[in-house]
Amino acid sequence: MADLVYFDETGSAGKGARRQPNLILAAVVVDEAAVRGLGDRMREIAVAHLGGGQTGFEWHGVEVWNGRGPWEGKTPAQLLAAYEELLGLLAELRIWVGHSTIQKEALRRKYDDSMVQDAYLLALQFLVEKVDAYQTAGGVKRRILIADEAKQHQVNATRMVTRMQEFGAGRVLGRWPSPLATVIDSIHFVDSARSAGVQLADMVAFILHRRELASQGHRTRMHPSGAWLR
Numbered sequence: 001m002a003d004l005v006y007f008d009e010t011g012s013a014g015k016g017a018r019r020q021p022n023l024i025l026a027a028v029v030v031d032e033a034a035v036r037g038l039g040d041r042m043r044e045i046a047v048a049h050l051g052g053g054q055t056g057f058e059w060h061g062v063e064v065w066n067g068r069g070p071w072e073g074k075t076p077a078q079l080l081a082a083y084e085e086l087l088g089l090l091a092e093l094r095i096w097v098g099h100s101t102i103q104k105e106a107l108r109r110k111y112d113d114s115m116v117q118d119a120y121l122l123a124l125q126f127l128v129e130k131v132d133a134y135q136t137a138g139g140v141k142r143r144i145l146i147a148d149e150a151k152q153h154q155v156n157a158t159r160m161v162t163r164m165q166e167f168g169a170g171r172v173l174g175r176w177p178s179p180l181a182t183v184i185d186s187i188h189f190v191d192s193a194r195s196a197g198v199q200l201a202d203m204v205a206f207i208l209h210r211r212e213l214a215s216q217g218h219r220t221r222m223h224p225s226g227a228w229l230r
Contacts, residue, residue, distance in 0.1 A: 002184070004030050005131055006197030007147040009120060010061075010209045011104075022101050022212060025123035026205035027131055029096040029143070030197055039196035041089055049074075049082040058192060059086065059199040061206025086203055095200075096134065099208055100127040118171055120153050121160055125170035128161065132180045145187040148198045154189050161187045 007027050011020035030038055046057055050070055063069040064083050071079060090097060102119040124147075131143060145161065161183070163169045168178040192198040 002032050002142040002144055004032060004035055004197060005143050005145050006030065006195065006201045007124070007127070007145070008192065008198050008201035008205050009123065009148075009150075010202075010205045020209070021105060022103055022209070023119045023123055024099060024101050024205050024208050024212075025120070025127050026097065026099045026201050026208060027127050028090070028197060028201045028204060029098070029131065029134070030093070034093045034095070035197065038089065038093055038095075038200065041092070042086065042196045042199065045082065045085050045089075049078070049085075056193065059203055061203045064203070065206065065210065083203070083207070086200070087207070089200065090204075097204055098127055098130045098134065099205070100124075100130070101208075101212075120150065121156060121171045124153075124157055125160060125164070125172070128164060128180070128183065129170075132182050140182055142184045143182045144185060145183060146195065146197060147187055147189050148192045148195075148202070149189050157189075158186055 005027050007025060009023060009025040011023040042059060046054060046059070050057070054070060057070060060069070061083075063071055064079055064086075067074050067076075067079055071082075074082075089095065100123045102123045104116050104119055107119060107122075108116050128145065131145075147157070150157070160170055161180075165180045165183060168180070190198060192202065
């Protein structure tokens with residue numbers, strides 16, 4: 001049996017990225033036996049909160065939190081209930097969560113703008129090292145890495161993971177400079193619309209991002225499953 005490790009990030013690129021001080025990369029580690037059940041449960045929760053007939057539906061943390069897209073018209077209480085139920089799958093399916101945060105301005109001050117462009121690669125390196133070191137109750141298992149499409153990073157990320165597998169060398173000298181022990185094959189980039197695991201990672205990354213921001217008048221409340229965030 002193997003673990004499937006799904007990655008997604010917030011704060012790296014796109015509209016509004018310059019106003020986001022941190023790049024946060026989240027990973028959800030799903031036992032192979034739970035992968036199908038995860039997709040089924042995420043669809044069930046979507047139907048429970050939105051009704052049937054959703055064509056091409058995809059979970060996005062920013063949409064749920066702000067009541068956009070299919071969530072438009074929902075009350076704050078309804079949005080929070082949906083978000084909490086979705087995050088409850090972490091405990092229900094015993095999904096481990098890891099994350100790494102890159103403070104972009106601190107990185108710029110210490111190095112230069114060119115290093116900030118590699119913030120995603122740095123976050124990926126540090127998080128893959130964490131995932132590789134993590135041991136489940138059943139002992140060390142093999143792991144397959146699956147990430148949301150990141151066209152500007154995919155080639156370099158794939159090369160970096162290969163170097164980490166062969167020599168333990170990432171974008172910088174890592175905390176554990178030795179070859180990866182559990183990661184098999186390469187890192188695979190997929191369309192998030194076709195991956196429940198990547199969508200769950202998106203939801204986790206967004207709530208981690210929100211936790212670091214000022215409340216902006218919103219009361220911050222984490223689901224008890226937040227205890228699984230490490």
